[in-house]
Amino acid sequence: MRPTRRLQALCILASGCVAALVGTPLMADDLRIGIIGLDTSHSEQFTLRLNDPANPNHIPGARVVVAFPGGSPDIEESKTRVEGFTATVRDKFGVRIVGSVAEACKDVDAVLLLSLEGRPRLEQMKQIIAAGKPVFMDKPVAVSLKDAVEIYRLAGAAQVPVFSASAVRWYPGVLEVANAEATPARSVISYGPAHVLPHHPDLFFYGIHPTEALFTVMGTGCLSVVRTTTASESVVTGLWAGGRTGTLQAIHEGAMAYKLIRFGDKQITEQKSEGDYTPMLREIVKFFQTKQPPVLPKQTLEIYAFMAAAEESKHRDGGRVTLREVMVKAGAPEAWLPEDGKAKHEMPKSVPKGLPKPSGS
Structure with a gap:
């Protein structure tokens, strides 16, 4: 039996109601x-x-x-x-x-x-x-x-x-800082909330956000870290290959905000905006379509090694800990291991000319 027009209309209406309840098909x-x-x-x-x-x-x-x-x-x-x-x-x-x-x-x-x-x-x-x-x-x-x-x-x-x-890796403000100059940053300060989650190293939960922002600008190549810890904050300074430094200011208590400051060859650049989940989710969908990750395992493990080394430095009263040491202890394959961390800071060869004058001088 062919359905009547009235019945067809009711079926269409019902289908529309279901779609509205559960979203588009x-x-x-x-x-x-x-x-x-x-x-x-x-x-x-x-x-x-x-x-x-x-x-x-x-x-x-x-x-x-x-x-x-x-x-x-x-x-x-x-x-x-x-x-x-x-x-x-x-x-x-x-x-x-x-x-x-x-x-x-x-x-x-x-x-x-x-x-x-x-x-x-x-x-x-x-x-x-x-x-x-x-x-x-x-x-x-x-x-x-x-x-x-x-x-x-x-x-x-x-x-x-x-x-x-x-998600901070793709914040427009973070990318602006990362791309401020063609040459690598000489130094970066990244600060942000670092709420502690029970049962985890204290930077793994929220501390990942300012840490990943730091690595987004500095890139890979961190050799070692030292850490100073108080109840309200932790300051972790990483030494990168080539004598570059990156500092994480992990805020445990008090005023909370995210920001990056990049010290470059020609300018100092501060982060001006944040973002949301949308750019990262676009990258996730693209990854699901192509099977090509935008962040490689070795890159992510270096970030987690930085945070794990910071945890170990805290246990050693601020002593220097190499990323290679914690990665070896974690059982990482040789191909994923960072450098040995023996690089030393080079002293400035001379006092540069043309320094900016203090304000009011």
Whole structure:
């Protein structure tokens, strides 16, 4: 029996109502994304940008279709938020909720690993790697440098594309500072919040953001670090190859803000703006499409080695610690090891002429 026009109209209306409830339908060329970890605001913000075409920051080409909430019952920031974010991605964006990592990796093209903390990451990544899915790992990569090295080793052996980064790497203000001069920065100061998460090295959670900003401008090649620590802040000074220096001002208490100051050959450049998740999420979608990570494993591991060496320096009352030492201890392959850190600062050869005059002189 042919349906009446009235029945056809009702079917169309019903379909429209369902689409409005769960978001727009998956397009034929959209990558299907699975999320692991709904205990962080990133799960909501990433899904918003991928699943809502009406959002001004919408990123086409991928859509979140399934998620495993996870959560850490002994961490307040996790256990108090997982239920709310789960409800949002399910009810507002039509994401199917499942009960395991394996289910979240099934029938998807790629994975966003967003769980709040690093302790479960190694076991989660073993399952994702076994499924052969490209994966973006949100911060922190792991609970230790040793686990981070093992994750990248396993992914490399299985030829599973993987990368991790902080969103600040693609902030317009950070990129402006990084590209201020054609020559490498002589020195950089990066400061920002460094809230401490239980069970982790104290820079791994929020300290990753100003640390990654520092490396975005300085580049790779850090040899060693020394650290001064108080209750309110930690100051970590890294020595780079060629006698360049990069300083992280990790703020534990008090006024919080992010900023970079670059000291170059011809000018001093200060960061003027920040940003949001959108540029990084574009890079993630591009990575899922091409399988080519914008940040290589060795680059990311150098950043985590910097933070791990800073932790060791704190335990040694501010003594110098080389990145190579902590990487060797973590079991890193020879190809990933930094230089030995024996480079020394060169003293200035002469007093330069034409120094700027003090104001008021």
